[in-house]
Amino acid sequence: MLRPLMLHEIDEEARASSLVYTFGGVEPVATLLRGTDLRTSTLDCFAGLVRRAEDLPSVVCDPRYLNPQTGPFYVEGARPGDTLAVHFASIEPRHDWGVSSTVPFFGALTASRDTALLHEALPERTWIYDLDSAEGQVHFRALDSGLTVPLPLDPMHGTVGVAPPLGEVRSSLTPGSWGGNMDTPEMRAGATCYLGVNVEGALLSFGDGHARQGEGESCGVAVECAMDTTLRVDVVSGVVTPWPRIETDDHWMTTGSAKPLEDAFRIAHTQMVRWLEDLLDLSTMDAYQLVAQVALTPVANVCDTVYTVVCKVPKAFFPGVVAMHGVHDALRRP
Amino acid sequence: MLRPLMLHEIDEEARASSLVYTFGGVEPVATLLRGTDLRTSTLDCFAGLVRRAEDLPSVVCDPRYLNPQTGPFYVEGARPGDTLAVHFASIEPRHDWGVSSTVPFFGALTASRDTALLHEALPERTWIYDLDSAEGQVHFRALDSGLTVPLPLDPMHGTVGVAPPLGEVRSSLTPGSWGGNMDTPEMRAGATCYLGVNVEGALLSFGDGHARQGEGESCGVAVECAMDTTLRVDVVSGVVTPWPRIETDDHWMTTGSAKPLEDAFRIAHTQMVRWLEDLLDLSTMDAYQLVAQVALTPVANVCDTVYTVVCKVPKAFFPGVVAMHGVHDALRRP
Amino acid sequence: MLRPLMLHEIDEEARASSLVYTFGGVEPVATLLRGTDLRTSTLDCFAGLVRRAEDLPSVVCDPRYLNPQTGPFYVEGARPGDTLAVHFASIEPRHDWGVSSTVPFFGALTASRDTALLHEALPERTWIYDLDSAEGQVHFRALDSGLTVPLPLDPMHGTVGVAPPLGEVRSSLTPGSWGGNMDTPEMRAGATCYLGVNVEGALLSFGDGHARQGEGESCGVAVECAMDTTLRVDVVSGVVTPWPRIETDDHWMTTGSAKPLEDAFRIAHTQMVRWLEDLLDLSTMDAYQLVAQVALTPVANVCDTVYTVVCKVPKAFFPGVVAMHGVHDALRRP
Amino acid sequence: MLRPLMLHEIDEEARASSLVYTFGGVEPVATLLRGTDLRTSTLDCFAGLVRRAEDLPSVVCDPRYLNPQTGPFYVEGARPGDTLAVHFASIEPRHDWGVSSTVPFFGALTASRDTALLHEALPERTWIYDLDSAEGQVHFRALDSGLTVPLPLDPMHGTVGVAPPLGEVRSSLTPGSWGGNMDTPEMRAGATCYLGVNVEGALLSFGDGHARQGEGESCGVAVECAMDTTLRVDVVSGVVTPWPRIETDDHWMTTGSAKPLEDAFRIAHTQMVRWLEDLLDLSTMDAYQLVAQVALTPVANVCDTVYTVVCKVPKAFFPGVVAMHGVHDALRRP
Structure with a gap:
């Protein structure tokens, strides 16, 4: 299709139905032309279900439907062996709040699925952040004391990727050579992400907006928020990019x-x-x-x-x- | 002793004899008073033996005498359970040149002693850098092409540490809870390093000056150079610092x-x-x-x-x- | 279907077309009834394309079609949350030869895709083994000297698995919670493998027969061979098995x-x-x-x-x- | 000295004073002649201080004095570049009991000093085992239920080593190229251990007897016991052994x-x-x-x-x- 899809023009129900949870394995929702702007939006990694300090991810979320991605987009002219260039022109929080949490057995400083130990899970907690785009601030509020700390707003996408090689279909929770859930603060507005193309059309998806994130994302969850994002794409033909x-x-x-x-x-x-x-x-x-x-x-x-x-x-x-x-x-x- | 030792006043021979290659296991060369300046110098990690592109570390260096440290210094009043604070007031290259190299089976992008593989070693090469302190520049010169790249001078100490716990004596090549060969560019002038004290007097040593270093020190060797360094120390009594x-x-x-x-x-x-x-x-x-x-x-x-x-x-x-x-x-x- | 499929009754062409290279993402080729014998065969990990010392995997194989699996089989009565039990009644080499090789950047003692280093690849070599089922022997023959070593035949399947969770489709080259390419010599005749069921029918596949394998499979390739295998399955209802x-x-x-x-x-x-x-x-x-x-x-x-x-x-x-x-x-x- | 030292002939006090806690950094207690039997004894890793279920290592032991070694022995004729051969002729529990425990932040299935996480420590517990040398059995008794399980007695030394290279002094708790705390059940009677010699006389020490141990020693502590051990040594001149x-x-x-x-x-x-x-x-x-x-x-x-x-x-x-x-x-x- 010639006209890029404006996802935020679509009603909520239709939009939810177009969310995807994997890289690979799903049909494109739209075609992107090289050089044309795509303005769209993404849900947060909890699909908007964690909204209050009382909402615990393990209670309100279905583990099969975490980290919804917007896409995939078929990029005109992208062929295996090419490089897809994705430029983020703007990434702006869609709402005035963000959310973080601890999730049982997930994070750098806890026993986890792979680092399998005999400990009980750390406490599951949820933090709600106020986002002030005008001031460019994200407000941390301690749960167990009165401390509040204003931090710089620094919006980014944790997840950007294409369909993987070898016919694999990978969860949007995992990063890899196809991109995916890399969770680097470097993926902010002004950045161009280069991704090796594995299938015709590349099948670009992205999501997992973060109002800000520490390097390492040690508790496993950044300041998650829905985003309004404008990007444009191009294809570098014949240039192989083995890793993003x-x-x-x-x-x-x-x-x-x-x-x-x-x-x-x-x-x-x-x-x-x-x-x-x-x-x-x-x-x-x-x-x-x-x-x-x-x-x-x-x-x-x-x-x-x-x-x-x-x-x-x-x-x-x-x-x-x-x-x-x-x-x-x-x-x-x- | 009341007057801090000025190592650069000592003749070369005496100085070489005071170099140490371990943390722990050696007697202090001098006592440092809290708050008094120590001006001294350090040799580069090759003890100055690699000076030309033709000098290969595995040929000109004895593996038992790598990474010489200046020290150890007995810090007045430092007791086990305290924290030693070491402030680097200035770190200045002593000469107008620095050196880097690749060393067989050493570095992040090669098979190594622990990551033991069946490959032959990567080529051993030596790069000499011009250091221009006035311009604040370090000059990279490619060995296999004509490329030269001026880079910012950013002097630091790769190695700073005290005697380890448990009576261990550790090579100056290794980092650990006692500090040692941490190799972080953050150890530049203006930084204060906090080290947990394990033995009376702490027994501070330091060395391994780098004119600059990339984060990760991927080839295993920074732009190594002798340094003139001024530091002062203090003791934070009763504060335990498990890691530097x-x-x-x-x-x-x-x-x-x-x-x-x-x-x-x-x-x-x-x-x-x-x-x-x-x-x-x-x-x-x-x-x-x-x-x-x-x-x-x-x-x-x-x-x-x-x-x-x-x-x-x-x-x-x-x-x-x-x-x-x-x-x-x-x-x-x- | 009530009658288990006898894959070895099918002609070669049809059989090749039924090979699969992923766990998940493919339709079942047959239904298995609980307790009924399945006699079938599997190709070796190179799909039979490496037959002589002159055949190098990187030349004769397409990386997208490595490690073909026989299946998947829909197991009657297997539901998510159950455990599939797969008993190997017999595993017998189909031919009188097996093959091993080194593959560039694959194996424990070489730089690899993930342990990414700057070394050239180790030499790619192919070893052909004589298999003597009557004597129960596998004959190693050195390529660069006259040494031959008879070793005990000890047939096993390197790869046994079901469809993964989270809608993922995984290459048959990878192991995980769904089984897959675990490559343990313990998967010999007489063993029962328990696999957690993630989708209706479990979708069991297996392959990658080894005439024998060292623990760790250090060069990345065992003594690979096609197998004639008899197995039978059952379902342990309501028992969750997180890892095989x-x-x-x-x-x-x-x-x-x-x-x-x-x-x-x-x-x-x-x-x-x-x-x-x-x-x-x-x-x-x-x-x-x-x-x-x-x-x-x-x-x-x-x-x-x-x-x-x-x-x-x-x-x-x-x-x-x-x-x-x-x-x-x-x-x-x- | 010509007559090998019989440590068990020495009174307890003298014996305790001859225990060492490091490889390197201590003077030899005796000289061993090549081929002569040494009969001696070793204490358990807790130096005998944990004797009842009520004894918790973190309470009754000083962390600086864990894993006492018997030695070091100067081996006549061992020179740097040689290999020391240590043959264990017999390893027999000295008493009719052994002990295991969990130790806070130590073990494979817990957060630890290096795998530093935010969990509380797992419970510290002590298990006392009856050792029946006549029957060749070690009796596990559950602490929280009535289960008892007789297991085969399989005595071994967890720790055997020599002085390390580079002038290092290493805690007896750590393994490395010099041997040390390798904790493999393969170090049983009948085994000959080969260790590269780093200093004149090699300086052999050993200890950490286990009545039996699982592979991996997952809880960090085997069935620890004092041992009566007979060994004899030889030197393989001019043969370098980089790892034991x-x-x-x-x-x-x-x-x-x-x-x-x-x-x-x-x-x-x-x-x-x-x-x-x-x-x-x-x-x-x-x-x-x-x-x-x-x-x-x-x-x-x-x-x-x-x-x-x-x-x-x-x-x-x-x-x-x-x-x-x-x-x-x-x-x-x-």
Whole structure:
């Protein structure tokens, strides 16, 4: 279809029916043309069911329907072996509240499904945050004391991805080479996400908006909120992207999602070595040396089914060098 | 002794003889008074033996004498159960050059002693960097092409620590609860490092200066250089610090050193949860929630015998809150 | 259908078309009645395409069509929340040869997709084994010297599983809570495998026959061969099995599949603690103590997308105790 | 000294004073001649302080004095670069009781010092076992129910090691390349342990007797007991042993101690590949292939500061092949 779907024009019932919980395995809801704006919205990771401190995720949510994604979108012209570029022009909280919680056996500082121990679960609690977009603030309120802390609003999407390879269908709760639930604060407005295309049309979905998130998302849940998001896409033909990358005006970034966490680090850093080899026409050992001295390495998440690490290099060190045929610059200036 | 030792006043031979290669197991070279400046110098991690691109560490260095430390210093008044505060007032490259290299089976992106695989070693190469302190620059020069890249000078100490607990003597190549070879770029001038004291006098040593280092130190070697360093110490009596912490004017930081890397993350983040519980009088679950939304998590090293992760929280979010009885502020303003 | 499908009666072409490469996402090829024998066959993990030392997997195989499974079978009466019991009555090599190989960036002792390093791949080699069923032997022949070593034939299935939860479709190359590519030598004739049912009919598939395999499958490939297999199934209604278990005449076994390997260990051992709590009416701490003193812990695989560990307890220590309502005994005596 | 020390002839007080808690850092208590029997005894890991169900380790033990070792012994003729062979001729419980316990934040199925989480500790409990050497039985008695389970007596030493390299002094609680607290049930009477020598005289210590232990020692504590032990030693000159190996009449074994657990596996398996290369004059790839098909891989411990994995190959597959110049055969037939 030529006209991009405006999901927020659709009534709630129809919209809910179009939500998806996997990457792969579902039919596209619309076709995106390269370069055209898509304005749409996403639900929060609890599908809006956790609204008050009394709402506990394990009570009010069905584990089969967590982290709903908007999509998938068939991207015109995207073919296996290409790279899909997804530029987030704006990401804005849809409501004036966000929510976080602890979830039994989920998070970095608790026994979990994989780190299976004999402890009882930590307490399940829910925190409601006030979001003040005008002031650019997110208000933390302690549950067990009177402390309140205003924090900077810093909206992002925790989950962005395409259909996986090998015919797999993966839960929207997991990250991987197809993107998915990477949960990095770097996926904010102004960023272009590069994803390797595995199937015709790529089948882009996204969701899991966070009003802000610490690096590592240690309790497993950020300040979750529904988002109004504008993005535009392009396709870099014939460029293979084995693991998701991100470009902003200031940085090139590579990601890796794996366990143990050092494997996520190794993936992200080898990907950056390979990228700098290409961008700067360097030998592998020279690129390795350079990455070792210039990389920033913010941890993205240590709570999901596999963990994600970002390797981040300032573009200012390499004036005039253009990545991905300049698609980031092209997308950010419509 | 009342007068702090000026190591750079000592002739080279005497100085070399005072270098140490372990934390624990060696007698102190001098006593430090609380609040008095110590101006001294450190050798680079190769003890100055790798000076040209032709110098390969595995050829010119004895593996028993890597990463020489200056010290140990007996800190007056430091007793087991206290916290030693070490403030780095200045860290300045001693020479106009630095060196990096790849070392066989050492680094994040190679088979290694522990990640024991059947590959041949990656090539061993040495890069010499020009350091321009006036311009604040470190010059990368590719070995296999003509590329040169000026990078910001950002001096730091890779290794800072005290005698370990349990009577252990640990190589200066390894990090742990006693500090040691943590290799975080956060250990720059202006930072105060907090270390739990295990033995009378703490027995502080430090070294492993880096003109700059990427987060993760992926090739295993930063831009290594001898340093002229000024520090001053204090003791926070009766405050136990299980894992090293760092404070700057802008951030509180906790560290964890362990494998796999997620355990380093878990240590650093639980330490920050415990710290914010104390500083803000929060319940554990409230502190966990808060850390999950505010933490920055730069990886320090993924190359040493265990890996180090830093958890970093902006102090600006918590105006008026003072950590460690204000020792950082006291030390930075002599 | 009432009559179980005899796959070996079907001509080759039809048979190939019925092979599947995922757990989940495919329609059942036949229905299995509880207690009735299924005699069928499976192809080797290379689908029979690697037959000579000159055949290299990366050349002759399409990575999308590795590890073909026979199935899936709809098991009558299996519902979500039940446990499927699969008893292997016999597993016999179909041919007089087997094959192993090294595959680039696959295996425990090489850089790999997740343990992403900068090494070149190890050499890709193929070993052909003679299988002598009469003598019960598998003949290793060195490629680079004259050494030959007769080894005991010990046939098993590397891959046995059902459709995964959460609507996921998973490659037959991966193990998980649904079973899949666990690659444990314990899956030999005489064993009953217990699998939690996630969808109506369970959708059982299996394949990846090994004439023998070392514990850990360190090079990533066992002595692979096509198999003639007879199995029978039953359903333990209302019994939830979170991770695959195995019962033989002599042992109860639990499995865990995760990374890092200690998480696979933790899953298998917590599962055994929980099982002994139930079987022996023990408190959690008593069961933990008992497992700590009686468990055998053979590693299954350290090469697949996640690793598998088996926890194994001798039934002789607990005379008269019956697991899973005695379904193992019932299935082994038709 | 010519006459080996009979520690059990020494009075209790003197004996206690000769116990050591580290590998390295202590003076030898006696010299061992090659081939002469040493009969001595070891205390249990709690130094005999936990004797009743009411005795909790965290109450009655000082954490600085856990896991006392008997030694160190200076082995005549052992020089850096040699291999020390330690043959256990007999290992017999000294008393008719043994003890196990859970210890706060220690064990495979609990949050721990490194796997730092926010859970409260699991309950600390102590189990006393009756040891019946005549019947060859160890009696488990549940604390919270009436269940008793007789288990086979299978005495072993959890800790055997020499002084570490690099001048390090390591706690007897940790395993590593010098041996130490490997906690493998394979260290039973009849086994010969091979340890690389790092310092003149090797400085052998051992202790931590277990009446029996499950593979993985999941709760962190085996059936601990004092032992009467007879061993004899020899030196294999000029043979470097990077990681401890074990030989019995039936098996060759390699060990690896590291985290994550897959690194312990990788070390043990690469060591076995290298050993079979030597023993069978094989190429690396042939040895890798062979190990992949013949290795048994029992996990030793997943509770200590690093974890230990054993790789085990049946000698029967290789008739006539002799390892380490036949020292095992020589030592077992005095």
